[in-house]
Amino acid sequence: MIPAPFDFVRASSVDDALAALAEHGDEAKLLAGGHSLLPLMKLRLATPAVLVDVGHLGELSYVEDGGDHAAIGALTRHRALETSDLLRREAPILPAAAATVGDPQVRHRGTLGGSLAHGDPASDLPAVALALRATMVVRGPQGEREVPADEFFRGFLETAVGPDEMLTEVRVPKVAGAGWAFEKFTRRSQDWAIVGVAAVHNGSTGVALVNMGPVPLRATAVQAALAAGATAADAAAVADEGMDPSADLHADADYRRHLARVLVRRALERAGA
Amino acid sequence: MSILGNRVLRREDPKFLTTGGTYVDDLPIEGALWVTYVRSTMAHARLLGIDVSEARQAPGVVDVITGADVDLAPLAPFPFIPQTMAWPWLATETVRFVGEPIVAIVTEDRYQGEDAAELVFVDYEPLPAVIDPVEALQGDVVLFPEAGTNVATGQPAAGATDLFEGCEVVVRRRIVNQRVAPCPLEGRAAAAVWSDDGRLTMWSSSQSAHGTRDELVNRVGLDPETVRVIAPDVGGGFGAKVANYPEDLLVPWIARRVGRPVKWVESRSESMVGLGHGRGQVQDIEIGGTRDGRVLAYRLSVVQNAGAYPRIGSALPMMTRMMVDGVYSIPRVEFASTSVVTNMTPTVAYRGAGRPEATAAIERAIDLFAAEIGMGPADVRRRNFIPKDAFPYTTSVGTVYDSGDYDRALDLVLEAADYEALRKEQEQRRERGDVVQLGIGLCVYVEITAAGTNGEWGAVEVLPDGRIKVRTGVSPHGQGHVTSISMIAAERLGVAVDDVEVVYGDTDEVLKGVGTVASRSIQKGGVAVHRAAGEVLEQAKKVAADLLEANPDDMVFDPVGGRFHVAGTPALAKTWSDLAAAAPGGLTAAVDLEGGGPTFPFGAHVAVVEVDMETGKVWLRRLVAVDDAGRILNPMLAEGQVHGGLAQGVAQALFEEVRHDEDGNPVTTNLADYAFISAAELPSFETIHMETPTPVNELGAKGIGESGTIGATPAVQNAVVDALAHLGVRHVPMPATPQTVWRVIIEASAPATG
Numbered sequence A: 001m002i003p004a005p006f007d008f009v010r011a012s013s014v015d016d017a018l019a020a021l022a023e024h025g026d027e028a029k030l031l032a033g034g035h036s037l038l039p040l041m042k043l044r045l046a047t048p049a050v051l052v053d054v055g056h057l058g059e060l061s062y063v064e065d066g067g068d069h070a071a072i073g074a075l076t077r078h079r080a081l082e083t084s085d086l087l088r089r090e091a092p093i094l095p096a097a098a099a100t101v102g103d104p105q106v107r108h109r110g111t112l113g114g115s116l117a118h119g120d121p122a123s124d125l126p127a128v129a130l131a132l133r134a135t136m137v138v139r140g141p142q143g144e145r146e147v148p149a150d151e152f153f154r155g156f157l158e159t160a161v162g163p164d165e166m167l168t169e170v171r172v173p174k175v176a177g178a179g180w181a182f183e184k185f186t187r188r189s190q191d192w193a194i195v196g197v198a199a200v201h202n203g204s205t206g207v208a209l210v211n212m213g214p215v216p217l218r219a220t221a222v223q224a225a226l227a228a229g230a231t232a233a234d235a236a237a238v239a240d241e242g243m244d245p246s247a248d249l250h251a252d253a254d255y256r257r258h259l260a261r262v263l264v265r266r267a268l269e270r271a272g273a
Numbered sequence B: 001m002s003i004l005g006n007r008v009l010r011r012e013d014p015k016f017l018t019t020g021g022t023y024v025d026d027l028p029i030e031g032a033l034w035v036t037y038v039r040s041t042m043a044h045a046r047l048l049g050i051d052v053s054e055a056r057q058a059p060g061v062v063d064v065i066t067g068a069d070v071d072l073a074p075l076a077p078f079p080f081i082p083q084t085m086a087w088p089w090l091a092t093e094t095v096r097f098v099g100e101p102i103v104a105i106v107t108e109d110r111y112q113g114e115d116a117a118e119l120v121f122v123d124y125e126p127l128p129a130v131i132d133p134v135e136a137l138q139g140d141v142v143l144f145p146e147a148g149t150n151v152a153t154g155q156p157a158a159g160a161t162d163l164f165e166g167c168e169v170v171v172r173r174r175i176v177n178q179r180v181a182p183c184p185l186e187g188r189a190a191a192a193v194w195s196d197d198g199r200l201t202m203w204s205s206s207q208s209a210h211g212t213r214d215e216l217v218n219r220v221g222l223d224p225e226t227v228r229v230i231a232p233d234v235g236g237g238f239g240a241k242v243a244n245y246p247e248d249l250l251v252p253w254i255a256r257r258v259g260r261p262v263k264w265v266e267s268r269s270e271s272m273v274g275l276g277h278g279r280g281q282v283q284d285i286e287i288g289g290t291r292d293g294r295v296l297a298y299r300l301s302v303v304q305n306a307g308a309y310p311r312i313g314s315a316l317p318m319m320t321r322m323m324v325d326g327v328y329s330i331p332r333v334e335f336a337s338t339s340v341v342t343n344m345t346p347t348v349a350y351r352g353a354g355r356p357e358a359t360a361a362i363e364r365a366i367d368l369f370a371a372e373i374g375m376g377p378a379d380v381r382r383r384n385f386i387p388k389d390a391f392p393y394t395t396s397v398g399t400v401y402d403s404g405d406y407d408r409a410l411d412l413v414l415e416a417a418d419y420e421a422l423r424k425e426q427e428q429r430r431e432r433g434d435v436v437q438l439g440i441g442l443c444v445y446v447e448i449t450a451a452g453t454n455g456e457w458g459a460v461e462v463l464p465d466g467r468i469k470v471r472t473g474v475s476p477h478g479q480g481h482v483t484s485i486s487m488i489a490a491e492r493l494g495v496a497v498d499d500v501e502v503v504y505g506d507t508d509e510v511l512k513g514v515g516t517v518a519s520r521s522i523q524k525g526g527v528a529v530h531r532a533a534g535e536v537l538e539q540a541k542k543v544a545a546d547l548l549e550a551n552p553d554d555m556v557f558d559p560v561g562g563r564f565h566v567a568g569t570p571a572l573a574k575t576w577s578d579l580a581a582a583a584p585g586g587l588t589a590a591v592d593l594e595g596g597g598p599t600f601p602f603g604a605h606v607a608v609v610e611v612d613m614e615t616g617k618v619w620l621r622r623l624v625a626v627d628d629a630g631r632i633l634n635p636m637l638a639e640g641q642v643h644g645g646l647a648q649g650v651a652q653a654l655f656e657e658v659r660h661d662e663d664g665n666p667v668t669t670n671l672a673d674y675a676f677i678s679a680a681e682l683p684s685f686e687t688i689h690m691e692t693p694t695p696v697n698e699l700g701a702k703g704i705g706e707s708g709t710i711g712a713t714p715a716v717q718n719a720v721v722d723a724l725a726h727l728g729v730r731h732v733p734m735p736a737t738p739q740t741v742w743r744v745i746i747e748a749s750a751p752a753t754g
């Protein structure tokens, strides 16, 4: 319950944080809200030698109007997403999903950037980023680059953000008026999802799944079926196609597949797809 | 007008709500070292070697202790259990559960302990683990080869072969009352300081300071005169902190060895494997009777999972046996139990301790029987209740129920729930084929409180300023006893509740004590204080008579003002401070309560659940509860006990289960994986008032601490089964997780083959 010894660097700016990452290389980890990293460290499943604390950097905590998109700083807390008027209007699925993350304490500490950069398939917001077709802005020694959500999640707890890079901004297309649904299936109200579904219907339909494999996943078979004119019910029947869900305490793979089919159907119906 | 029966606010709360309590971890003990236990990572293994050389060199390490260093006899089990099943203080040859302590590391601070623990290398030779108690019974893997068996103890059946003779219907089923973790918010904790004059002060997060003191005397060999145990604020126990454990009892021994104060506070991860677990029974139920609903015979055969070292958990089936009949008058009843050791955390008492298991068995059995004969569950219950004019009632196993009125409890709860309307709505949903179906579950229970622990000590003293000091042997840890005990003294002596000081949980301040266990505190501790106050009143009357030069028989006590006067002259009254000053030896009395026996609270619960037929998810929508615990001194405190109990009862039905993989590794070792219930999973409880006083004590009070748990679990489980009954479902295992319920639905809906 106590992390292994580590050094602590409090970054004064994004540039300062990047410099610290450059200096310490693989040994270092960014610390944002700490609500994914610190539990792992307390169990000594993660033992970074240096923590570079960026959690307090105001320069990356914002929700701004970017014209055709909402620009969200990576250090924006879940609570700020939940209560943002701009997001409620332009991309209501994001505040709605953020409101289901953990409990109020978690939502006041955890950040959007941390949630995406951690790349946990059980997290809610990566699926929302996929369904919304968000774009991630990543900054590193070579400057800034944009990564589409579909190319961002690479493997289990692995993303396109390199060890010397930092996720700085998330750009979410404005979809005011679109149909949407976020279905999160849990045992207890404040649990992680056993399976979750994010669906956004805006002409075409984006559907992504929580906890149906080692990475946050787009439900490509569902989207293809819908594009080919299938009904919501028929499209949902292929929700688990190509997925390899894991078994854990709460659900075995079969049950997860079943839940994905039921929840996708419900999400599509609610989103009007 | 008496203060008893009023919703007096908790005197404890201003502190808890402002500065917070002072738990063992909060005690500022100067110079205290920290103990960290290195625990087994294997469920069953021979220890080939323990290498502590690197750990000794780690920063801040003051001492590293292995079992070879501990010169104390291992913790012997109850006399009726094979003595070879003793629990070593620190494992030396064999480990028998994941979490068993192997090494104690003493460091200057807490951080250094966990770092040094990583440098201890334990060489394990894995042995096959046995997790399933029924398998343990077969004895293919034996935990204690010297014992030659995994059986710790048992109660054989009487062996009536014709038990079910004359029954038109007999239903048999194996059900499991799963293992759960008590999860008090504060885990175990202990601190020890030896003074220069050789006296020990130990602070212990315990349900009984005196019990802990006795354990130090019996197991660590300390002289009782030199031991002071204090239970400071204790953050819950639920039975798991009644007994002590190697980790906390060793703390004073370590403090003496290192010559400095020592503290140990477990983490949640440790608590989930180190603090004892509750329940853990495999139950074979058999029930038979007539097609018109009369139950004629019932047999309950239990395999109790005692965990790796038999503790109180191994004896829980004795309590199950005492309550085997439930609220029913059944002509022929048989009970048998066997307690076996397995490679798991030892089983201990947990809220209800043996009685919830009895209730779950009979209340499931009644529903199974009702379903088989096609009769309503309420009707079958009514048909078989012990009638209210049959008390005191002696059950099939000789338990004597003091008082009860089960018909009335059921009537009240059905009316409050509007049972008929619920059944109608259920029918409509079934007809429409709704995705979300309704289930209604009943449980009518009786339980035993203050079993096996008759004595309790209480003392009352009038202070010079007229305030009252009460000492009690009960050891509150969240119940609100300061409030209820001071109400008892205040009522008797005519003083304000705030003028009563209640002292507890300190063996130097309180001569004797049993503690807060078995829902006994008011009926035993409260009664002791009530009597002691009565004695003080008598003493005072004599002193007042002397002062007023009157005959004691002419003295009148005015309970409103707390004054004595001669009949007819109230203006010339003596106050408590007058009398305390005038009494030669002061006004003081102590009562060492004996006898009185247990009491039998009862009640009826209705649970209403909704089940999502597509996903298997269950929501508890209503829980309507009649819990009759005799005379209620403070309804607010009683409701608090009922609410907490209901929550934990629901938790067992729907959420909580300690689970292991096939190698015996616990997989529910934190509160994310162990589905600990929270308020968000619960509806607002509907509690209904009913009071049937007991003749057993002068307060008329029974215990209220555990009954909510006992009634709620079967009510909720029965409701889940009821929601699926139209599919032909007769049973759903606990906890009714979404996956479990979904599988039951799938199986029931599958077209019959062949």
Ligand SMILES: Cc1cc2nc3c(=O)[nH]c(=O)nc-3n(C[C@H](O)[C@H](O)[C@H](O)COP(=O)(O)OP(=O)(O)OC[C@H]3O[C@@H](n4cnc5c(N)ncnc54)[C@H](O)[C@@H]3O)c2cc1C
Pocket (backbone or CB within 6 Å): A029, A030, A031, A032, A033, A034, A035, A036, A037, A038, A039, A074, A075, A100, A101, A102, A103, A106, A109, A110, A111, A112, A113, A114, A115, A116, A117, A118, A122, A123, A124, A125, A161, A165, A166, A167, A168, A190, A191, A192, A193
């Ligand atoms: C009790 C509890 C319940 C929870 N329940 C849920 C839930 O229901 N649903 C859910 O989705 N999540 C849940 N979470 C996780 C929560 O949302 C976390 O806050 C989030 O996953 C990580 O955000 P963070 O800011 O805390 O990241 P941190 O823990 O600080 O960091 C996580 C990882 O991301 C890296 N990182 C952080 N920021 C950046 C960045 N800007 N650029 C590059 N790398 C970065 C870190 O180095 C680290 O490796 C829960 C957490 C807890 C403790």
